[in-house]
Amino acid sequence: MARRERPTALLVDLDGVLRRWDPESTAAVERRYGLPAGALYDxxxxxxxxxxxxxxxxSHADWLAGIADALAEPAGGPDRARAAVQEWQADRGTVDPEVLGFVREVRAAGIRVGLATNATDLLDADLALLGLTDEVDVVVNSSELGVSKPxxxxxQRACLAVGVPPAQVLFVDDSDRSVRGARVAGLSAYRWSGAEDLRYLRAALAR
Incomplete structure (x- = not known):
């Protein structure tokens, strides 16, 4: 078995890794509008x-309209469903400070960092709102590429964007499917489960 090369670039997922969501925020909206638990996300x-x-x-707007249409009956009508979806979407999540600190450390060490995410056309606005626009070297948005993880x-296109061959890229994601897809494409990939993983990742990127 060939020895893997030491990573010289990092690709990190947004949702579930760099950005966190409060499940109670969604649950509260569902309760207010009489929706079954988990209905919005599902x-x-x-x-x-x-x-x-x-x-x-x-578009992101059309995606939300489709969600509202699907929830019209359980919400008690299209107007209530649209209101529920709008209120749900008002929460744009929060940045995980430990992950952001890690990203800054990695870039300070001269390693390029790309944000590799399946996202809609709202991504740039979200990154600006969260203060993340200048925190990575490249953003690889599936909705711009026309293809998505996994x-x-x-x-392949994410590696081109970060300017490093797959064998020298470490990818971090909280999705098993995305991790498997990255490995098939020749990247090193790590399944994120929480801040306790940062010790391993720092060691993997150490020069």
Whole structure:
């Protein structure tokens, strides 16, 4: 078995790694509008709605409209469903300070960092709102590429964007499917489970 090269670039996922979401915020909206627990997330993540949005075929606004349409009956009508989705989307998450600190350390050490995310056309606005616009070297947004994780093409193009061959890239994501996809594409990949993983990641990137 060939020895893996030491990573010279880092690709990090946004949602679930660099950005955190408070599940209680979503649960509170569902309670206020009489929606079943988990209805907002489960509907939003349906492949028929999500995949077009994260590959640039559907705008963020149209994605939200589709979610509201699907929830109209349980919410008690289209107006209530739209209001619920709008209130849910008002929460844009928060930055994990430990992960951000790690990203800054890595860049200060001369290692390029890319944000590798499946996202809609709202991503640039979100990054500006969260103060992340200048915290990475490149942003690899699936909706701009037209392909999404975990496809091999996504990771190939992400490596091109960060300017490093796959064998020298470390990818970090909280999704098993994305981690497996990255490995198929030739990257080193690590399944994120929390801040306790930072010790390993620092060691993996140490020069």
């Amino acid at each position: 509907t939003a993540m349906q492949s028929s709605l999500l995949q077009p949005a994260v590959t640039g075929q559907l 496809s091999k093409e996504y990771f």
